[in-house]
Amino acid sequence: MAAPLEFYFDFSSPYGYIAAQRIDAIAARHGRSVDWRPMLLGAVFKVAGTQPLTQYPLKGQYSVHDFNRSAREHGIAFSMPEKFPLPTQAACRGAYWLKQILPEKAVPFMKAVYAAYFVDGQDISSPEQLAGIAAGLGIDKASFLAGIESPEIKAKLREVTEEAIQKRGVFGSPFTFADGEPFWGADRLDMLDRWLEKGGW
Numbered sequence: 001m002a003a004p005l006e007f008y009f010d011f012s013s014p015y016g017y018i019a020a021q022r023i024d025a026i027a028a029r030h031g032r033s034v035d036w037r038p039m040l041l042g043a044v045f046k047v048a049g050t051q052p053l054t055q056y057p058l059k060g061q062y063s064v065h066d067f068n069r070s071a072r073e074h075g076i077a078f079s080m081p082e083k084f085p086l087p088t089q090a091a092c093r094g095a096y097w098l099k100q101i102l103p104e105k106a107v108p109f110m111k112a113v114y115a116a117y118f119v120d121g122q123d124i125s126s127p128e129q130l131a132g133i134a135a136g137l138g139i140d141k142a143s144f145l146a147g148i149e150s151p152e153i154k155a156k157l158r159e160v161t162e163e164a165i166q167k168r169g170v171f172g173s174p175f176t177f178a179d180g181e182p183f184w185g186a187d188r189l190d191m192l193d194r195w196l197e198k199g200g201w
Contacts, residue, residue, distance in 0.1 A: 006177040008164050009092075010041035011092065012052075013173035014067040014078070017118045019186040020111060022078045023176065026189060030196040032178075038092040039161040041085075041173050047173050054086050069188060076158055077119045082178040083143075086117070086125040087156040090148055090156065094130050096156045097147035098139070105137050112137065 005027050009016035020096055027034045045051055051062035071078030091113050098106040114132050116122040123129050129147060131141040147153060164170035169182065174193060176183045181200065183192045195201070 002030070002032050004035040004086055005188075006035050006037060007041050007176040008037045008168075008170050008173065008177075010173040011088040011113055011117065011124060013041060014063075014080070014118060015070070015186040016173040018067075018070050018074065018076055018079070019176070019189055020114050020175040022074060022186075022189055023174075024107075026193050026196070030134045030194070034107075036095070036107055037160055037164070038086065038088070038095045038110065039164050039170070040092065042087075043161050044171055044173075047165055051170075054084060054087060055164070074086070077115075079119060079121060081117055081121045083121075083123065086173045088124065090130055091124050093148040093150075093153045093156050094134065094144060097150065097153045097159075098134075100138065100153070100156075101147065105134075105139060108137055109134060109139075126152055145182070162197075164167065 005023065007019075007023050008111060009020060021056045023034050041052075053173060056058040056063075069126075094113075095110050097108055098109050113124050113130065116125045116129070116133055127145055134144040137143050165174070168175075168177070172184050174184075174186060175191070178192060178196060182197065183189070183195075
C-alpha cells in the first residue's frame, strides 16, 4: 500500500481546520491513509519571525474573510472564534496520548476538537474542556487528564514540532507531505489531489 499522507497542523489554524475536513477523503480516493500530526504553530512563528495572519495590518481583515469564504466553498461549517488564537498544547498532547493508547479514537478526537473551536467556539486550551470532548468519545476523563500530563507525551509533542520545523521545513498550517513532496495550505489540497492522480509532474 502507498505511504500515508503526512498531515501537519495546529488546532488553532482556521486553514488547518478546513483542510482537516477534506484530507481523509482525498487520501482515500488514491488508496492512501493519513498520518495526522498536530504541532505547535507558535514554535514555527518564533523560528520564522512571523505571527498569526489575523495580527497583520490589512492582511488580517482579508484573512478572516477568506476563512469564511473557503469554508463556504467546500460546504464546511465555520464560525470565527471570539478568542483567537488559543494555546493548543493540551489538545496536541491529547491527540498523541490517544494515538498511543487508543489509536482508533485519535482522529475522531482531533476532528471533534477542531469542530468544538471553529464551529462551537469552545475554549480548546482548557484541559477540562478537552476531557469533556474525549468523554463524548467514550474516553475516561481522569485517564485523559493524566495522559496529557505524561512526560512521555509532552516529549512526543516537542519532538514532532521540532522535527517538523528543523528537518521537514514546515512553516505553516496545514502542511501535507505526499511521498516527501510538500504542499502548504488548505488551498493546495486540490493540487495535492491532482498530484496523486497523475503521480506527480
